[in-house]
Amino acid sequence: MSVLPDPGASRAVLVGTSRYEHLEQLPAVSNNLLALADLLCGPLSLQLPARHVSVVEDPVAAHTVVGAVRAAAGEATDTLIVYFAGHGLVDAQDQLSLALPHTEFGRMETGLPYDWLRQVLLMDSRAERHVVILDCCYSGLALGRMGAGSPLADQAAVEGSFLLAAAAETRTALAPVGQTYTAFTGALLDTLGRGIPGGPALLDLAAVYRHVRLTLEARGHPVPQARDRNSGAQVALGRNHAALPAVPVPTAPGGDTGERSWPDPRSIRTVTGFFTALADVRVVSGLTQQAVSERSAGRISVGTVSRLLNRSTLPATWSTTSAYLAACGVPDGQITQWQAVWQRLRADTSSARAASPAAAGGGEPERTRAWQEPLSVFRRGRGH
Structure with a gap:
C-alpha cells in the first residue's frame, strides 16, 4: 500500500553542481534545486518543513555533500530523500562518480564517488525508507549497487530503498540548451506538480517512474531507470491532485465516502x-x-x-x-x-x-x- 511519509520525521538533501571549472556548465541545475525544494515544501508534494530540506549547491568538496547527507540521515526516522543533479563520470573501475565544481576528467579524486553516499545510507541512516534520485550521465551505474547478484549488492538492500536514475549506465542525461530545467528533473517536477490524470490517489515512486519514463520516451529523450528494494516503490512523493474527487463527500457525515484515499x-x-x-x-x-x-x-x-x-x-x-x-x-x-x-x-x-x-x-x-x-x-x- 502506498504511503505518504510523515514530513516531521523525513528529510531531503538536494545536491547540484551548475558551475564547473573544467567541464561544461549546467545552469539549469540551479533551477532544478530551487524548484524541487519549493515543491517538496509545498502543498503539491510532501509539505516538508523548510528546515528539513538542505540544499547543497556547487559544493566545494566531497565532504560537504557527505556531511549534509550524514546530518540528514541522523535526523530522519521516516523517509530520507537524496537528490543529485550535475555531470556524472565513470571511473577506472566503471563506477559512478558525481562531478563537483573542481572535478577534472582523468582525476577522479576531484569528484564524489557515489559509493560514498551509499555507505552513509547503509551505515549512518536512521530512516526506514530511502529515496535516491540521480539526474546525471551514466547514473544507471548506481543501480548495480542496489541490485541483487553479489554479496556487496546484498548489503545495499536497505529496507524501503528506491533509486531513480535519469539515464542508463551507458547513456548520457540531457540538459537542453535554453530550457529552465534539465530534461529528467523537468519531467519529474511536472509530474509531481500537475499530477497524473487517471493515475493513483497517491503519487508513489512506481507511478512517478512509469509516468516520467513514458513522458521522456515520447519526447525522444533518454529514459530513466529504477531499482526498488522491498517497499521502496510504495513511498509517495505527494497526493495526485489530478485524481482528487470531483465532488465533496456525501452530505451526511459518516456516510458512504466511496473510494476516497483518506490520510492514514x-x-x-x-x-x-x-x-x-x-x-x-x-x-x-x-x-x-x-x-x-x-x-x-x-x-x-x-x-x-x-x-x-x-x-x-x-x-x-x-x-x-x-x-x-x-x-x-x-x-x-x-x-x-x-x-x-x-x-x-x-x-x-x-x-x-x-x-x-x-x-x-x-x-x-x-x-x-x-x-x-x-x-x-x-x-x-x-x-x-
Whole structure:
C-alpha cells in the first residue's frame, strides 16, 4: 500500500553542481534545486518543513555533500530523500562518480564517488525508507549497487530503498540548451506538480517512474531507470491532485465516502505530520472550511477550523478535532485511530518536555536554534 511519509520525521538533501571549472556548465541545475525544494515544501508534494530540506549547491568538496547527507540521515526516522543533479563520470573501475565544481576528467579524486553516499545510507541512516534520485550521465551505474547478484549488492538492500536514475549506465542525461530545467528533473517536477490524470490517489515512486519514463520516451529523450528494494516503490512523493474527487463527500457525515484515499493516521509519527495529514483530510473531502463548519451542526466555526489546521501544538482536548474529522466525512473507525495517534503524541510531547534541559532553565536548546537556519545553509552563496 502506498504511503505518504510523515514530513516531521523525513528529510531531503538536494545536491547540484551548475558551475564547473573544467567541464561544461549546467545552469539549469540551479533551477532544478530551487524548484524541487519549493515543491517538496509545498502543498503539491510532501509539505516538508523548510528546515528539513538542505540544499547543497556547487559544493566545494566531497565532504560537504557527505556531511549534509550524514546530518540528514541522523535526523530522519521516516523517509530520507537524496537528490543529485550535475555531470556524472565513470571511473577506472566503471563506477559512478558525481562531478563537483573542481572535478577534472582523468582525476577522479576531484569528484564524489557515489559509493560514498551509499555507505552513509547503509551505515549512518536512521530512516526506514530511502529515496535516491540521480539526474546525471551514466547514473544507471548506481543501480548495480542496489541490485541483487553479489554479496556487496546484498548489503545495499536497505529496507524501503528506491533509486531513480535519469539515464542508463551507458547513456548520457540531457540538459537542453535554453530550457529552465534539465530534461529528467523537468519531467519529474511536472509530474509531481500537475499530477497524473487517471493515475493513483497517491503519487508513489512506481507511478512517478512509469509516468516520467513514458513522458521522456515520447519526447525522444533518454529514459530513466529504477531499482526498488522491498517497499521502496510504495513511498509517495505527494497526493495526485489530478485524481482528487470531483465532488465533496456525501452530505451526511459518516456516510458512504466511496473510494476516497483518506490520510492514514497510522503513518503519523510527529506533531508536524499530524497537522499536515489533518489539513489533507479536508483536501480529500472536497469541502471548503465553510462547508466543514456547516456540516458540523454548529460544533465548530469557520474560524475554529482555520485555527485547528494552523496550530503547531496539539489541542489539549479531543472534541474539536473529532468534530472536524466527522464533518469531513472520515469513517468512524479511522476517527478512533486518529484519537489514538493524538493520545500517543500528547504523551510523547509531555515526556519530551519533562526531559528537556530547557524545561528547567526556561531557554531554548542551542541545537533547536541552529536547526532553524535558512534552507540555503549548505549553499555556496553567489558573490561570496
